[in-house]
Structure formats: C-alpha cells, structure tokens
Amino acid sequence: MTRALGYLRVSTEEQAANGHGLDAQRDTITSEADRRGWPLTIVADEGMSGSQVNPALRDALDQLRHGRADALIVAKLDRMARSVLHASEIIDAAKTQGWDLVICDLGMNLSTPQGKAMASMLATFAEFERDMISLRTREGLAAARAKGKRIGRPRLATADVVDAIVTARDGGESFASIARTLTGGGVLSPQGRSTWQPSTVRRIYNAATQEAS
Structure with a gap:
C-alpha cells in the first residue's frame, strides 16, 4: 500500500x-x-x-x-x-x-504518461532557467572585473576557478560534487591544500555571485 x-x-x-x-x-x-x-x-x-x-x-x-x-x-x-x-x-x-x-x-x-510529459516540459524550462542564471552571473562577473573588483577568495582562487565553480553550481551541481571535481583535478584550495571542502566552494560561490550582483 x-x-x-x-x-x-x-x-x-x-x-x-x-x-x-x-x-x-x-x-x-x-x-x-x-x-x-x-x-x-x-x-x-x-x-x-x-x-x-x-x-x-x-x-x-x-x-x-x-x-x-x-x-x-x-x-x-x-x-x-x-x-x-x-x-x-x-x-x-x-x-x-x-x-x-x-x-x-x-x-x-x-x-502516468501525461505526468511524465509534463515533467519533461518542466525540465526543459528548468534548463533554460539555469542557462539564464549562468549567463547573468557571468555578465555580472565580467562587469565586476572591469571595475577592478576582486572576485571570490584571494590567493589561489583564480578567476578560472571562480568561473568554474559558478558555472558548475548554476548548472545544478552540489557544492560537495564541485569540491570532489576540484580535488580530483589537482586544483589547490585557497588555503593551499590539495583537498577541497564543500564549505570553501560555497564561500567562493556566494562571494562571487554577491559581488557580481
């Protein structure tokens, strides 16, 4: 039941x-x-x-x-x-x-087949929403850099790393998944460690998106 x-x-x-x-x-x-x-x-x-x-x-x-x-x-x-x-x-x-x-x-x-079809439509709109969020964030980051603002955590959180984190998160990945990807890719954390923590990824993402807004 x-x-x-x-x-x-x-x-x-x-x-x-x-x-x-x-x-x-x-x-x-x-x-x-x-x-x-x-x-x-x-x-x-x-x-x-x-x-x-x-x-x-x-x-x-x-x-x-x-x-x-x-x-x-x-x-x-x-x-x-x-x-x-x-x-x-x-x-x-x-x-x-x-x-x-x-x-x-x-x-x-x-x-039901109707429910599955509706779920597919919602998924299509969700993908569009993710793309628009990512586009707005990237435009905001570019504008912030043009004004000389520092994006994300200092030191080893390079612009490429920040962009990768923002893109992955806006694409639906969890902070834990992004942390595993960065760790597996040999990217050093802002503390110079070889292992990334989800909390570090979250802080960088929040800082970047807040400064870009």
Whole structure:
C-alpha cells in the first residue's frame, strides 16, 4: 500500500496564525489521497516563504529518499517549489529514487504518461532557467572585473576557478560534487591544500555571485 505524505505551506505568520490557505490545501490533498486509497500523513511549513527548502519539506523529502514514504501530494506547484528549477530538482529526485509525486493543480502524476510529459516540459524550462542564471552571473562577473573588483577568495582562487565553480553550481551541481571535481583535478584550495571542502566552494560561490550582483 502506498504511504503518502501531504505537504502544506503558507507564506506568512498571519496566514499561519489564522489558517488562511491551509484548510483549502488540506482538503485538496486529503480528497486526492482518499480517491487513490492512500494512507496519508500531513506535514506543514506554516509561516514559511518558500525561498528555501523549509524544514517540513526537507523532512518529507528525506522520508521519501529513505523509503519511509512512497508518495508526495501537494495541492499546488508553488506550495512545493520556489521556482521551476527547484520543482525540476524535486521531480528528478522522485524519478531517480522511485517515489510518486502528485501535483493537484496541474493534474500531474509521475506514474502516468501525461505526468511524465509534463515533467519533461518542466525540465526543459528548468534548463533554460539555469542557462539564464549562468549567463547573468557571468555578465555580472565580467562587469565586476572591469571595475577592478576582486572576485571570490584571494590567493589561489583564480578567476578560472571562480568561473568554474559558478558555472558548475548554476548548472545544478552540489557544492560537495564541485569540491570532489576540484580535488580530483589537482586544483589547490585557497588555503593551499590539495583537498577541497564543500564549505570553501560555497564561500567562493556566494562571494562571487554577491559581488557580481
């Protein structure tokens, strides 16, 4: 039997206090789970903006990844994901890890041909979004260098290394994956070490993108 998690989110403390939006999401999700005959557990992020992976969503994705649940149901796409890129990442996780995802407002279910087609379209838009982010970041870096700004960490964090980190991260790679690539390529860290840490990659990326903005 499919064990489903229903995820709810409201975006402000006021909404969390008076329940605006929560009841409608809960009713939609519960109806969908009942229609499918799926046992349902509701998890919610109340008063959260959606600008990050909030605690209840992070916990839900962790349960799904480790097989403690089999499906995620959300009432609306914008309750689950902050962007098309973020949505595509969650959809990819569902397909890779083997759990089902139902997005009620889109009528999307990854177990159906229609749902798979919609997921492919979202992936196409996500790729476009990544390309645009990368383009804007590169243009910002170039403009910052033209003004004589120092980009990223000093010393061994060369412009080429910073560009490589920004490009890889904007292309969807994790900081840990980028760190492994730099280590494997024999690139020295800003501390002169042969091993890169994900935290070092994160600091360089954040510094570069902040200065470029």
